[in-house]
Amino acid sequence: MAQAKTFKAEELERVLDYVKLSKHAQRNRAILLLTHWAGLRVGEVAALRMCDVLDANLMVKSEIRLSAEQTKGAIARTVFVNEKLRVELQGYADTLKTRDPQWAFFPTQKFPRRGFTANTLTQHMNGIYRQCQIEGATSHSGRRSFITNLASKGIGVRVLMSLAGHKNISTTQAYIDVNDDMKRRAVELI
Structure with a gap:
């Protein structure tokens, strides 16, 4: 099985320009950037809850602590969030209607409390890459x-x-x- 494509900077910009014009633009941008700028697996992104990303003042944390249940290898780990990603995530977080710390950080219309599953988020991301015609790109890229x-x-x-x-x-x-x-x-x- 071939490995997922690695992106050049201009390819990521092309995807972000496309997402800018889509429905749920800030959410989709935040999802993509968590994988590209923090290295999260798609399942880890789908598993994020409000309390994982936001502190008590609703500000994005500089470190996201993933529990063993949220990771592929069932080993808890810390994800370090750089300043430019914090700004992006904060912009998205400020648009959220709920502040319940146990709700999904990326709610969906169908399942706002639970949000995406790893599978539905994989399909969603792969669809974005397909629309941008990035050959070989997958949710793991x-x-x-x-x-x-x-x-x-x-x-x-x-x-x-x-x-x-x-x-x-x-x-x-x-x-x-x-x-x-x-x-x-x-x-x-x-």
Whole structure:
């Protein structure tokens, strides 16, 4: 099975420009950016509740603590939220009608309290990528792009492993897509 496509910056911008004109634009943008800028799995995004993302003052936290039930490997982990993602998430959070801390952070019209399932969110994201005609993009592309982009900036594989919540370093290494720009920068270090 082929791995999900890693995005170039201009491809992500193309998707975000498309989403800007869609119904639920802020919600969809926040969902996509959580995968691309924080490396969350689609199931982890779907599992987010208000209390995971917002503090008591309804401000986006700098760290999202995922419980074991919310992660693929059933191991709790902390997701670090950079400032630009916090601003994006806050913009979305400010549009939410409910403030119940146990409600889904990404409610749906059909299931506002529970929100998306991992499967319905996967279908939703894949549909967005299909509409943007990004060949090979899947709901896992944001996570893979997150890891590859950090690797290309020189972040060590052990840090990447921890950020991704992987148990084995070989899993993290498989996510890193080596490209010509990375190779050019590498040989310039000689």
